[in-house]
Each structure stands twice: as structure tokens, then as C-alpha cells.
Amino acid sequence: MEIIKDLQFQNRSKYSSLPFAVIRLQRFEQSEPSQQQRTSQQLSPMSKKKWELLGSSKKVDELFQASRKNGGVRKVGIPGVDVWVDPHPQKQAENHVLKIMRDGKCKWPRQKLIKVSESYPSMTKTYIPSCTILYRCGDDTGCCSLPTQKCTAKNSTTVELYFTTTRVEVRDGNRTVRQDVEKLTFTNDTECDCVEMMPRDMELERMIDHKKTGCTCPTEFSPRYMSNGLCTCDCFDKQNDCLRYKRGLKYFEHSDRLCIAEGRCEKPLCRFGVYEHKYGRCPKRHEKFQKFSKYIS
Structure with a gap:
């Protein structure tokens, strides 16, 4: 494809008496595809979708204007992808509250790594594995709406887990290592709830x-x-x-x-x-x- 650019100019000072000069600049575009075509060929389907939606400043501006009309968040047609362009901090704060109420509520326990030695301490015995995964309720797993409340277990159940134990025994000056399999009992929290903490005035009286x-x-x-x-x-x-x-x-x-x-x-x-x-x-x-x-x- 041939592109011809015409540039007309006139020198208004020294060469004001000269007629207009017409300079014709010709450039032949190479046979390579355009940048957009090359980008489209190299990107994955999801990236192509994002390129179509946000590939130019005009498209970004259109998305921004549409999002303001739709409450600050707009689905862009990509699974799991939201574009947040709400210019109002108050709306973002409200969305944050809703997110914590949905995902951080003190309702269900979360998995935590617990050291076996904390529940079954021993100076001569080693547990393998040394930790286990249990469900726990607490202020680091659930959020209560009031500062006077704390997240704690409402219901719990016992679980039995098996561990390989290594015990060092000394008899008649001889040191021997003995391995066994032990069944240990732990507590799993099954449901959490917010309970009132001691009021400050009651704590003062106490x-x-x-x-x-x-x-x-x-x-x-x-x-x-x-x-x-x-x-x-x-x-x-x-x-x-x-x-x-x-x-x-x-x-x-x-x-x-x-x-x-x-x-x-x-x-x-x-x-x-x-x-x-x-x-x-x-x-x-x-x-x-x-x-x-x-x-x-």
C-alpha cells in the first residue's frame, strides 16, 4: 500500500516572494503486519479480550464513563476479572465492608498449622510430622462487627490423627532409638460465633x-x-x-x-x-x- 503525504509551506520572511513549494513524500509500507495484528496473533484468548476492551485510550475512557453509571464496577466479559474504576473513595469503602462481611465473617473456622508439641509436649519424643492442620476459630480467622466482641468457637469436635514417634531410650548406658505409631486426639472447631468480651467496668471491679x-x-x-x-x-x-x-x-x-x-x-x-x-x-x-x-x- 502506498502512502503519499503532501506538505505545503511558505516562507513568510526571506522567501516570501517565492511561490508555494510542494514536497511530495512517498513511503512504501513493508509487507509486515501491523502492530495490532502482530499482538493479536501472539496473545492468548483472554489477553485478546482484554486488548479489545482496553487496547486504546478511547476504549479505556469509554469503560471509565460506563463504570461511573454502573456504580463503579463493570464486568468486562473475562471470567474472574473485574475492573474497579470508581473515583469515589466512599463507594470503595462500602465495597470493602461488604467483602469482609462476606469473606471474613466469624462463622466458619479456618485451617491453621498447629505444632504437635504444644498439645503433647515431651522431652524424649519426636513426632513426625511435627505439625498438623486443624480448624480454628479466633480473631485471626474471623471478624466481629463490634470492637467489644471476639471470635471464638461455638461448636467443636474431636479428631484422631496418627503420628510416627521417635523415642530415645538409655538403658545400662546404651542409647537406643525406638519408633512407634501413636494415635493422638485433637479438637477441631466446627462453627464460630462472636461473643461479648468482659466490659471495662466489670474488669475494673474485678x-x-x-x-x-x-x-x-x-x-x-x-x-x-x-x-x-x-x-x-x-x-x-x-x-x-x-x-x-x-x-x-x-x-x-x-x-x-x-x-x-x-x-x-x-x-x-x-x-x-x-x-x-x-x-x-x-x-x-x-x-x-x-x-x-x-x-x-
Whole structure:
């Protein structure tokens, strides 16, 4: 294809008396395809679709104007692809709220990696694998609408998982390595819910009572006063985190362990026995029966 460009000019100063000069510039386009044709040949079907929709400034401007009429978001015909061109920050904030309400709601638990040693600590035993995947509810898995609420487990169930264990034994000065297969029990959260945390005024009254009576409880536990004036640290109904500590399903934080060890905090009231300083938790159900069987034998 031959392209002819005509350029007419007149020098209005020194050469003003000369007639117009006509310069004809001729250029022959090579037989190569155009840039758009080359791009279309090299792109995938999805990329071709995006090129057709956003391949020029005019198309981008048309999409921008259409999106303003449609609330800021327009489907561009590509599966899973949305173009956000809403110029109003308020609309974007509202869309963000809807996204968190849909995808981050405190309703269903999420998978988390849990170290086996946190639930079954041992100085001589190694678990393979050293971690397992469990479903958990928490503030890092679900979002509550009010700052006075926290995301916690509403329902849970037990699961049994098998691990290869390696144990080092020393007998008569000889060191031997023994491998076994053990079945361990864990807790899987099945449903989450937002519950009210302790109000600040109740927390203040609790701190005042602690100072008067000297009854300080570990985190999540609350003081209960007996008729004889003694204080115990127990859980109230629907305090799911506290109940997990009480049943031996969670280890106490280091600060709580230290507080109990130094006598600044009362021992928590455990469901299946007495608080174990060595492990920093309450005994579990099966551990209660193991200790009972030793006394029988």
C-alpha cells in the first residue's frame, strides 16, 4: 500500500516572494503486519479480550464513563476479572465492608498449622510430622462487627490423627532409638460465633476485688467466692476459651504460668484434676483415667 503525504509551506520572511513549494513524500509500507495484528496473533484468548476492551485510550475512557453509571464496577466479559474504576473513595469503602462481611465473617473456622508439641509436649519424643492442620476459630480467622466482641468457637469436635514417634531410650548406658505409631486426639472447631468480651467496668471491679481480697486469676478465668470465704478461679457459661483451658485443651500463656508459679495468681479450677505446673495446663480427660488406673494397679 502506498502512502503519499503532501506538505505545503511558505516562507513568510526571506522567501516570501517565492511561490508555494510542494514536497511530495512517498513511503512504501513493508509487507509486515501491523502492530495490532502482530499482538493479536501472539496473545492468548483472554489477553485478546482484554486488548479489545482496553487496547486504546478511547476504549479505556469509554469503560471509565460506563463504570461511573454502573456504580463503579463493570464486568468486562473475562471470567474472574473485574475492573474497579470508581473515583469515589466512599463507594470503595462500602465495597470493602461488604467483602469482609462476606469473606471474613466469624462463622466458619479456618485451617491453621498447629505444632504437635504444644498439645503433647515431651522431652524424649519426636513426632513426625511435627505439625498438623486443624480448624480454628479466633480473631485471626474471623471478624466481629463490634470492637467489644471476639471470635471464638461455638461448636467443636474431636479428631484422631496418627503420628510416627521417635523415642530415645538409655538403658545400662546404651542409647537406643525406638519408633512407634501413636494415635493422638485433637479438637477441631466446627462453627464460630462472636461473643461479648468482659466490659471495662466489670474488669475494673474485678481488679478492685483482687486488690481487696488478694484473689487474682489467670487470663480468661474469673474469681468465685465460696460460702467459707475462699476464692476459686473458674469459668462462667459460654466462656469457650476459658472452658478449653479448664479441660486441658489449651496451654496457659507464659505470663499466666509465671503468675501461678510465683503465687500471685490462684490455681485454675480444672475439669479433670489439678493444674499441672510442669506442663502449664490442666489435665485432659484421658490423663485423668490413666492416673486413676495406676492407683488401682
